[in-house]
Amino acid sequence: MESRITIADIAQHVGLSTATVSMALNSVHKSRIPEATIERVQQAARHLGYVPNLTARNLRTGTTSTVGFVSSGVTVTRFASQMIRGILDTADEHSFSVLMMEVDRSPDGMARALSALRSRAVEGFAVGLMSPRLVSLPHLTSGLPGVIINGQADGWHSIMPDEEDAGRRAIAYLRAHGHRRVALIGRYPTDPAPEVSICIGARLRGIDAGCAASGVQIVDEVPGEAWESPLGFEGANAILDRLDRSGAAAIVAANDRIAMGVYQALCDRNLRVPDDMSVLSFDDEPLANMMRPPMTTLHLPYLEMGALGMEYLVDCARSHGRAQKNADNQSSQSEPHSEPTLVHVPIVERDSVRTIG
Amino acid sequence: MESRITIADIAQHVGLSTATVSMALNSVHKSRIPEATIERVQQAARHLGYVPNLTARNLRTGTTSTVGFVSSGVTVTRFASQMIRGILDTADEHSFSVLMMEVDRSPDGMARALSALRSRAVEGFAVGLMSPRLVSLPHLTSGLPGVIINGQADGWHSIMPDEEDAGRRAIAYLRAHGHRRVALIGRYPTDPAPEVSICIGARLRGIDAGCAASGVQIVDEVPGEAWESPLGFEGANAILDRLDRSGAAAIVAANDRIAMGVYQALCDRNLRVPDDMSVLSFDDEPLANMMRPPMTTLHLPYLEMGALGMEYLVDCARSHGRAQKNADNQSSQSEPHSEPTLVHVPIVERDSVRTIG
DNA sequence: CTGAAAGCGCTTACAG
DNA sequence: CTGAAAGCGCTTACAG
Numbered sequence: 136m137e138s139r140i141t142i143a144d145i146a147q148h149v150g151l152s153t154a155t156v157s158m159a160l161n162s163v164h165k166s167r168i169p170e171a172t173i174e175r176v177q178q179a180a181r182h183l184g185y186v187p188n189l190t191a192r193n194l195r196t197g198t199t200s201t202v203g204f205v206s207s208g209v210t211v212t213r214f215a216s217q218m219i220r221g222i223l224d225t226a227d228e229h230s231f232s233v234l235m236m237e238v239d240r241s242p243d244g245m246a247r248a249l250s251a252l253r254s255r256a257v258e259g260f261a262v263g264l265m266s267p268r269l270v271s272l273p274h275l276t277s278g279l280p281g282v283i284i285n286g287q288a289d290g291w292h293s294i295m296p297d298e299e300d301a302g303r304r305a306i307a308y309l310r311a312h313g314h315r316r317v318a319l320i321g322r323y324p325t326d327p328a329p330e331v332s333i334c335i336g337a338r339l340r341g342i343d344a345g346c347a348a349s350g351v352q353i354v355d356e357v358p359g360e361a362w363e364s365p366l367g368f369e370g371a372n373a374i375l376d377r378l379d380r381s382g383a384a385a386i387v388a389a390n391d392r393i394a395m396g397v398y399q400a401l402c403d404r405n406l407r408v409p410d411d412m413s414v415l416s417f418d419d420e421p422l423a424n425m426m427r428p429p430m431t432t433l434h435l436p437y438l439e440m441g442a443l444g445m446e447y448l449v450d451c452a453r454s455h456g457r458a459q460k461n462a463d464n465q466s467s468q469s470e471p472h473s474e475p476t477l478v479h480v481p482i483v484e485r486d487s488v489r490t491i492g
Numbered sequence: 493m494e495s496r497i498t499i500a501d502i503a504q505h506v507g508l509s510t511a512t513v514s515m516a517l518n519s520v521h522k523s524r525i526p527e528a529t530i531e532r533v534q535q536a537a538r539h540l541g542y543v544p545n546l547t548a549r550n551l552r553t554g555t556t557s558t559v560g561f562v563s564s565g566v567t568v569t570r571f572a573s574q575m576i577r578g579i580l581d582t583a584d585e586h587s588f589s590v591l592m593m594e595v596d597r598s599p600d601g602m603a604r605a606l607s608a609l610r611s612r613a614v615e616g617f618a619v620g621l622m623s624p625r626l627v628s629l630p631h632l633t634s635g636l637p638g639v640i641i642n643g644q645a646d647g648w649h650s651i652m653p654d655e656e657d658a659g660r661r662a663i664a665y666l667r668a669h670g671h672r673r674v675a676l677i678g679r680y681p682t683d684p685a686p687e688v689s690i691c692i693g694a695r696l697r698g699i700d701a702g703c704a705a706s707g708v709q710i711v712d713e714v715p716g717e718a719w720e721s722p723l724g725f726e727g728a729n730a731i732l733d734r735l736d737r738s739g740a741a742a743i744v745a746a747n748d749r750i751a752m753g754v755y756q757a758l759c760d761r762n763l764r765v766p767d768d769m770s771v772l773s774f775d776d777e778p779l780a781n782m783m784r785p786p787m788t789t790l791h792l793p794y795l796e797m798g799a800l801g802m803e804y805l806v807d808c809a810r811s812h813g814r815a816q817k818n819a820d821n822q823s824s825q826s827e828p829h830s831e832p833t834l835v836h837v838p839i840v841e842r843d844s845v846r847t848i849g
Numbered sequence: 850c851t852g853a854a855a856g857c858g859c860t861t862a863c864a865g
Numbered sequence: 866c867t868g869a870a871a872g873c874g875c876t877t878a879c880a881g
Contacts, residue, residue, distance in 0.1 A: 141874055152852045157876060167850065186611045190550045191874030194857045199547070201612075204592075213778060216572040223594040232612060235561075235592045237580040254546045255558075255589060364782045392782060399784045402759040421570060422779060425721045425749060427756045498858055509868045514860060524866065548858035551873045 140185045148179045160187070193256060201232045202448045203252035205245070208265035211237075213420050214437045218263055218284060221441025229449045246273040253279065259448035262286070263441070267295050269329040280451035284444040285437070287333060292447055293475035294440050298334040301433045301480035302341020303348065305387065305415055308431075308482055310349040313492030314385045314413065318355040320370035320397065321362055321389025335389075338417060342387065355381040362389055367396025375404060384491055385413035391423045391432055398426055409489035419483055428486035436478045443476060497542045505536045517544070550613060558589045559805045560609035562602070565622035570777050571794045575620055575641060578798025586806045603630040610636065616805035619643070620798070624652050626686040637808035641801040642794070644690060649804060650832035651797050655691040658790045658837035659698020660705065662744065662772055665788075665839055667706040670849030671742045671770065675712035677727035677754065678719055678746025692746075695774060699744065712738040719746055724753025732761060741848055742770035748780045748789055755783055766846035776840055785843035793835045800833060 142160070146153045151172070159168050159176035179185075193199045204222055206215070219235075226233050234255060238244040245262075249272070252260050259279060264270065264286035272281070272288045280292075287293040309317060319342065326336040346353060355377055357370035367388055374386060388394035394416035401408055408414050408428055416423065419434035499517070503510045508529070516525050516533035536542075550556045561579055563572070576592075583590050591612060595601040602619075606629070609617050616636060621627065621643035629638070629645045637649075644650040666674060676699065683693040703710055712734055714727035724745055731743060745751035751773035758765055765771050765785055773780065776791035 143874080153874085154853080154876080155851055158851090161876085169850070172850085186607055188551075188613065188874050189611045190547055190556070190613050191857090192876075193547045194545075194551050194859090194873090195875050195877085197857075201591075211573055211577055213570065213573070215576070216569060219572070219576075219592075220594060223592065227593065232591050232593070232608065234558075234589050235576075235580065236584065236589070237577060250543055251589065254543045256545065256547050364784070368784065395782055396784075399759075402756075405762070422782075425752060425779075427721070427725065427753075500858080510858085511860080511869080512867055515867090518860085526866070529866085545858050548873090549860075551857090551875085552859050552861085554873075 140183045141188065142185070144183060145176060145179050145185055148183065149175055151176070197256075198452075199256045199258055200230060200452075201234055201255070201257050202226065202445070202452070203234045203236065203248075203255070203257040203260035204263060205248045205252070205260060206235065206237050206263045207245070207270070212265045214265070214435065217437035218441040221438040221443075222261065222263075222445045225442045225445040225449070229445075231445070231449060231452075233445075245270075249273060258452040261444045261448060262288070263444075266332055267298075267334040268332050280448055282444045282447050284440050287329075287475055294443050294447075295475050295477060296334065296435055296440070296480050297477035298337035298480065299341035299344070300477070301417065302338045302343075303345040304341075304480075304482060305417070305433055306342055306345025306351050307349055309385055309387070309413070309415060309488065310345075310351050312413075312488055312490045314351060314488075315492075316352055316354045316381065316383050317385045317387050318357075318374045318381060318383040319353050319387045319389075320357050320359065320367055320374070321393050322356060322358045323360055324358050327360075338389065354383050359389075359393075363392045364396035364399065367393035367398075368400045369396070371397040371400035375400065375406070385415060385488065388414060388416040391416050391418040391420045391430070394430060394432070395422060395426065398430075409487050413489050413491075414487040416487075423483075424485070426487075430487040431485045432483060433480050434483050436480060439478050443478065497540045498545065499542070501540060502533060502536050502542055505540065506532055508533070554613075555809075556613045556615055557587060557809075558591055558612070558614050559583065559802070559809070560591045560593065560605075560612070560614040560617035561620060562605045562609070562617060563592065563594050563620045564602075564627070569622045571622070571792065574794035575798040578795040578800075579618065579620075579802045582799045582802040582806070586802075588802070588806060588809075590802075602627075606630060606636075615809040618801045618805060619645070620801075623689055624655075624691040625689050637805055639801045639804050641797050644686075644832055651800050651804075652832050652834060653691065653792055653797070653837050654834035655694035655837065656698035656701070657834070658774065659695045659700075660702040661698075661837075661839060662774070662790055663699055663702025663708050664706055666742055666744070666770070666772060666845065667702075667708050669770075669845055669847045671708060671845075672849075673709055673711045673738065673740050674742045674744050675714075675731045675738060675740040676710050676744045676746075677714050677716065677724060677731070678750050679713060679715045680717055681715050695746065711740050716746075716750075720749050721753035721756065724750035724755075725757045726753070728754040728757035732757065732763070742772060742845065745771065745773040748773050748775040748777050748787070751787060751789070752779060752783065755787075765844050770846050770848075771844040773844075780840075781842070783844075787844040788842045789840060791838050791840050793837060796835050800835065 142153045142156045146156045156176050159173045236248050238248045260281050261284055263284045267285045270286055270288045282292045284294050322339055323335055355374050357373050359366040386397055388397055394414055397414055401412055406412055416430055416432040419432045423430040423432045499510045499513045503513045513533050516530045593605050595605045618639050618641050620641045624642045627643055627645045639649045641651050679696050680692055712731050714730050716723040743754055745754055751771055754771055758769055763769055773787055773789040776789045780787040780789045
């Protein structure tokens, strides 16, 4: 509707057929079109302001260089931007476009989104989750490559942060700084079901494993499921009240928001981070760097997860294209991986952990 | 490549022509196809798992129901999610899809993005800016409707927060709570150029206007351009040091991050918000609700701006389609509005302002 | 080295 | 009420 100039216009302009123009423009290797012709065609294209109609190409070739990104709540989340950025940047690197949709919680929301994507002939799709959990995908997506970012689903490829390792290394870090007695805020009373969260359990499991491995002791603990600052505030106050009994010199917060509440409680009591109390946390939301002092925390790799997801989709699209050309009976490249890809969760050192001992 | 069932399959299945099937599926009003036939066709479609190939339709009709969203840094910002959500939701309401791309700062980045969008035959585009400023758009976008969200450009339709009004009402709010002497943190030494920011100047102008109108006095002030928490921290300390001279009972922070620094300084001195000092701020980032006490701040309406931008694009696409049918010579509906649409910036009352007097 | 022709899946006048 | 035919803009064997 907007691009008026077509290859027919160019063909007429240079006195060649549309076939030749098409080949010249796409520099097809097979048919040896002389450099001079190619040059002439491209110049005409530039001159006329030709912009190819991808819709037409898509219809002909069945390939769209487009993938769908369906976000389930990530769009509403403080981590949305990083995941989206990862997706967009690597899509751009490979000249892919991304069609984006947010899906609500209605039961058929995901089905509708996937169907909309299919009718737009995407070559794959990524489902981005706000928090890592087990989802179930409708099954109408025959053969379409898909990947779950920050979550898992039945037979689909999955990319998740390596939370267990993160928990382990968090404790190791504390140990390396001389800490042996720590308090913990935010353990779930019972591990949440995978449909609710996969990672919360893993994070805590990692922390426990880290303690076991390094001889660090959790000497005090306040559990909680609402990982927001009030939990941290009240939790820290409780822990501070029992300090002479526990002797904790560091508080591990299950996430940054809890940690923010911890800072508030500490400040209220005129206690200093990290001199009077070390604080270590998880997530690395922007907040972490705005606190005083800036907080040491484990960085959730949303950017990387987005990039990896897109990378996977592009690979699928490419190898699918090849497979089609070479041999149709080949086993599909886009076979679902059952092992999730675990992404490293780096620690970002700032100023909230003191070296003791 | 993925949707195998076509209307030809359906046609064969029900023993009709593809033309009839197409009409039945789209319930065209003109040709009176009997209900029974429509029923039969739709049932067959459902039965076979038909999903229409929008690429084909697009090529035929020249209409894609797709718009482009090119983000200039918003994807990297704490407000990204709300703007994107506003766009996606209203696109969905109108059955539009959105193609998303992030554009880097390279000089031809925007041109490349727009060109990519055109070759994908979008029916319009929105440019989303991280901070409201004047941008210039390449001119190769003949007749394509476009809108700048959170910014302005030459002859393009523009949607921006009504910052000046916000500043005015912020002061009025303080006055209504008995405040007459306030301190201000964050005024730019000189108004930034429009290419840098349009709104910073407006916000401050509104504050001044509000003071003039309501008799509130700015009795102390610390200027600054780096609107992050350290400015608030140091600014508040300076203001607090001069308190007996100024007598300020409220601090107006130019944004939430500054306000966070103010909170930190206050807490360090064992001063309470709002009992010892009221704090009023701008932006309403998620942070504002996590502080203790939750902070009263003016809410930047990113969601609404996104929604309005998409609404505008959908309107353009629709009236453009009509215009094409009815009369080609009609004046384009998508004519650039030179007056920006100003969106209300509501105050969200929380607990950081005390009533005095 | 280049062109004529078919076809991707749909929609739309135009006949009947 | 329904069908045959053309065509959207491209690419791709297949001839020459």
